[in-house]
Amino acid sequence: MKKTIIGALSIAAFLGFTSCETTTTTVGSIEDYTGTGAVTQGAATTLTSNLLSCGNGRISGVGTISSADGTVWTVPAENIYATGAKAPDMYNECTGVQYANAAAIDFNNVPVIEVDANGTEIITAYLFGDNYFELYINGTLIGIDPVPFTPFNSNVVRFQVNKPYTIALKLIDWEEHLGLGTEDNQGSAYHPGDGGFVGIFKDASNTVVAKTGSDWKAQTYYTAPVYDLTCLTESGSTRSSSSCMTSGTDDGSQAYGVHWAVPSDWKMASFDDTAWPAATTYTNAEIGVDNKSSYTNFEDVFDDNSNDAEFIWSTNVVLDNLVLVRYTVQ
Numbered sequence: 001m002k003k004t005i006i007g008a009l010s011i012a013a014f015l016g017f018t019s020c021e022t023t024t025t026t027v028g029s030i031e032d033y034t035g036t037g038a039v040t041q042g043a044a045t046t047l048t049s050n051l052l053s054c055g056n057g058r059i060s061g062v063g064t065i066s067s068a069d070g071t072v073w074t075v076p077a078e079n080i081y082a083t084g085a086k087a088p089d090m091y092n093e094c095t096g097v098q099y100a101n102a103a104a105i106d107f108n109n110v111p112v113i114e115v116d117a118n119g120t121e122i123i124t125a126y127l128f129g130d131n132y133f134e135l136y137i138n139g140t141l142i143g144i145d146p147v148p149f150t151p152f153n154s155n156v157v158r159f160q161v162n163k164p165y166t167i168a169l170k171l172i173d174w175e176e177h178l179g180l181g182t183e184d185n186q187g188s189a190y191h192p193g194d195g196g197f198v199g200i201f202k203d204a205s206n207t208v209v210a211k212t213g214s215d216w217k218a219q220t221y222y223t224a225p226v227y228d229l230t231c232l233t234e235s236g237s238t239r240s241s242s243s244c245m246t247s248g249t250d251d252g253s254q255a256y257g258v259h260w261a262v263p264s265d266w267k268m269a270s271f272d273d274t275a276w277p278a279a280t281t282y283t284n285a286e287i288g289v290d291n292k293s294s295y296t297n298f299e300d301v302f303d304d305n306s307n308d309a310e311f312i313w314s315t316n317v318v319l320d321n322l323v324l325v326r327y328t329v330q
Contacts, residue, residue, distance in 0.1 A: 030068050030256070033229040035239070037258040038067035044075045044179030051081050051148050054094035060148035063178035065257070073259045075179045077172045077222060077322040080134060080144060087127065087135070087143030087155035091294035094147060098293070102126065102301045105156055112158045115140045119160035122204045126301045128154040128294065130196040130287060134170040136267040137161055149174040154294045166269040166328045167210060171197050171313070173321045180255045181224025181321050188248025190255070192225055194318045196287035197325070198302055200309040210329050211309035218279035220314040221262050222322035225255030232258065237275045238315065246318045266324055273326045279312035287311045 030039050044063035051060040062079070066072050088110045089097035099105050112122060115137045125142075127133060130152065132145045137159055147153045173195035176183035182190040201210040220239045226232065231244035239260070265271050284303070289295040289311075295302065302309050314320040 028228055028230065030229070033232065033258070035232055035234050035258065037223075037239070037260045038069055038071050038073070039229065040065045040067045040073065040179060040257045040259065042179065042254055043177060046178055052094065054147065055151065057094070057147070057151050058149040058174070058176055058183065060174055061178055065179040067259060071259075073222075075222070075257070076175045076181075077170070078262070079132070079148070079170070079172065080141075081132070081148055084134065084141060084144040086146035087157050089146065090126065090154040090156050091297055092146060092153040093151045094153070098297075100297055102298050107158070110156055110158050112160050113140070113142050115159050115161040115165065119162045121161050121163060122158060123161060123201050123209065124156065124158050125199055125201045126154070126156050126298060127199045128197070128289070128298075128302065129171060130194070130289075131174040132172040133197060136168045138165050139168075139268040148172075152289075152292045152294045154298060164269075164328055164330045166271075166326060167201070168267040168271075168324070168326045169197065169199075170267075171195060171323045171325060175224070175321060177252070179224070179257055180252055181257060181319065182248070182252050182255070186248055189250050190225065190252025191248030192246055192318050194287070195313050195320070195323065196282060196289075196311045196317055197313065198309050198311045200301055200304075200307070201329070208304075208307040210327060211307060212279070212312045213310045214278050214281050214312075216279040216312055216325050216327040217273045217276040218312060218314050218323055218325045219273075219276045220316075220320040220323055221260045222257065223316070223319050224257035224321060225252050226258060226319070227252075227255055229256055229258075238277045241316045241319045244316075244319055246316075262322075262324065266326075269328070271326070276326070277315065279325055280315050280317070281310040281312055282317055284311070286317070
């Protein structure tokens with residue numbers, strides 16, 4: 001494939017902050033890639049223009065794109081937004097539910113989902129996803145994020161279960177430019193977004209039984225945008241894009257995406273995740289939640305001094321757009 005030169009902003013910090021200095025970035029060929037994923041290039045075909053219309057929220061479209069090997073991929077990822085049970089709101093501008101704090105939550109509106117009919121544990125989970133999550137316990141769907149992209153929101157769910165049980169989440173950093181992993185942001189027409197997820201799980205006595213942190217497992221299944229495929233590396237099961245450009249550009253229309261097939265049983269307790277990398281943790285400032293009421297209203301839960309839940313993602317919170325995470329409560 002012929003190499004293409006596009007204009008791009010200079011490489012900035014890991015979190016994708018841009019610089020006013022302009023450089024050029026070479027987009028190499030698909031043949032440059034030596035990893036285990038499947039490579040796509042350019043924009044996807046839009047199938048669903050917008051899953052949710054809400055005020056000033058970003059467009060949450062869904063599309064498909066074919067990789068060089070002929071496989072058709074759904075972008076930003078396969079999801080069950082249209083059919084899945086929406087998780088009850090803690091804070092959601094789209095529905096008007098905006099609790100001031102966790103103590104104000106009306107739990108009459110939070111049903112208990114049965115995982116085990118004879119379950120002795122009633123667990124309450126407080127969740128904040130940037131942008132979208134699907135939560136499963138032992139393969140049973142507990143709830144999905146009711147806002148696929150923005151405005152930012154937070155949720156609470158309850159479920160009945162016996163120990164041990166496995167928490168499994170599909171996490172999606174949505175994209176405005178389907179197949180390209182980018183959005184119009186920070187002065188660039190094609191700027192990569194960033195992800196992040198935090199969750200804390202409590203039993204009926206209000207004791208924390210699980211919280212997101214580096215003891216969770218996290219695996220990457222879609223990375224974009226990539227402008228030079230040689231920046232990607234793999235070591236064991238770790239799929240790293242840490243050397244790739246994370247700043248924005250005014251023309252990212254020929255960017256690459258790299259995809260891996262999601263195992264069909266990834267959400268089940270029997271799935272073996274021992275080879276997955278440990279989740280990477282991020283601070284509130286790195287994720288950018290200090291000005292978001294959907295998070296700050298519930299800091300007493302998420303940032304409890306004695307049980308502080310950490311934001312988690314893969315090794316690259318900017319470029320990795322589909323991440324699966326797992327944790328088993330013993």
